Amino acid sequence: MRRLGSVQSKVPCVFVTEVKDEPSVKREHQPFKVLATETINYKALDADIYNAIPTEKVDGTCCYVTNYKGQPYLWARLDRKPNKQAEKRFKRFLYSKENSKENSKEFIWNVEEDFKSIPEYWIPAKDIEQLNGNPVPDENGHIPGWVPVEKNNKQYCWHSSVVNYEFELALVLNRHADDPGLLEISAVPLSDLLEQTLELIGTNINGNPYGLGSKKHPIHFLVPHGAFQIKNQPTLKHEDLLSWFEGCREGKIEGIVWHCNDGCLIKVHRHHLGLRWPIPETYMNSQPVVINMNRTKFDCAFDSKCLFNHFSKLDNQKFSRLKDIKLDVGI
Structure with missing residues (x-):
């Protein structure tokens, strides 16, 4: 369901867009905004958007897992300019x-x-x-x-906090396999994520729209692209999408990414519809979450200051929402 090694920022909008000479609702200093019309983009039609799988667009920074130095590694997004x-x-x-x-x-x-x-x-x-x-x-x-995200590279310290190369693990937020209404934070072998793209979210990423952790006790996770499938999507009509984002509990998200059968990705962002983001209460933070670090499975002696160790101490605990997770010791 994911485009391997690709990036989502260049994904076309499901609608044809036009530029309005008005201040952007997404970028504070941008004197114009891009709004969706009511016409569906021909790229979306060519990709058979009506039979695509809709998923939540998660607000973070794009990452990629592939081999480096003979083992699975996390790679950070870096555009050559x-x-x-x-x-x-x-x-x-x-x-x-x-x-x-x-x-x-x-x-x-x-x-x-x-x-x-x-x-x-x-x-x-x-x-x-x-x-x-x-x-x-x-x-x-x-x-x-x-x-590649090297262990001691300060530029990518928040990326480094969600991977452990010694034990080849990643800290991942995903949908619980047996309960679709439950989120799960777990330690996942990096080898299970090979050639996948993911989103890094957390305290120090994109202004922390999900309210994770705190400055003193930062929290970050990786979210696989396509992880949160939308079950009750609206029709592909401009007014229906607008109503869904404004009035539906499941619509309290940054946007939708449709995964098409040919591998193409199509998206719509709240700002394409003139709606603001971030918002006070997100859908992600309205769901319970359980921590499953599989301590008996991995039997890892984590460094005392790392995120993996802190979450191991919370193993098997359930929280009503992500915002309620608190760490006792700073990272």
């Missing part, structure tokens, strides 16, 4: 194209010279178009990709 000179040329090109309807030329990138340096082990996302062996930049001039 143009240097200052190339960015100026690209902006001039976009301006001239916008003001000349007859200009149908495409911008020519020199990937080796036009882009900033990247870490040695950076890899492009798998759905990136290739030309002459080089990844092709997207419409924004970026090349989405991944970089």
Whole structure:
């Protein structure tokens, strides 16, 4: 159900969108906003959106699990971006194209010279178009990709907190296998997540829209893409989706991602419908959650300060919502 090694930020909206000359409800300093029309995007129709599986769009930062140094590793999202000179040329090109309807030329990138340096082990996302062996930049001039999360890299300290490379485990939030009304936090072998993309959520990610942990006691999890399937989805009509997001308990989410049979992903975000995000009470925080660290299965001696150790102390405990989980000791 997941696109392996791909990223969700470039996923098309289920509706055709148009730009309004009004302040964005998503980005504070953006003087315009992108709103969905009532016309379904042809890309969604081509992907057979009516037979796709709708899932909750989780608000975090995208991650990927694949092998590195001979073992499963967590990789963080890192886009390769143009240097200052190339960015100026690209902006001039976009301006001239916008003001000349007859200009149908495409911008020519020199990937080796036009882009900033990247870490040695950076890899492009798998759905990136290739030309002459080089990844092709997207419409924004970026090349989405991944970089391995090293244990002592401070830049990715929150990513590091949800993985344990010694025991090859990840801290994962998912739907409970036997109870669809229950969430579960568990230690999952990284090998079980190979070639999957996930969302890192928590205290220090995207303003913490789910209210997890605190500054003194931060909490983070990985959520597999497609984990939270929507059971009672609205029809694919603009007004029905708007009503669902505004008035339905299950609609208290950031958005919907449809997983199509051909592997294509289609999305709609609350801000496409003129609705705000984050919101005070989310659907994710209205559900009970149980902690299942499988201590007898893994029998791991975790470092006393790591998240895995703290959650091991809460093993088998049930909470009415994620916000109620508190850690005794800072990470």
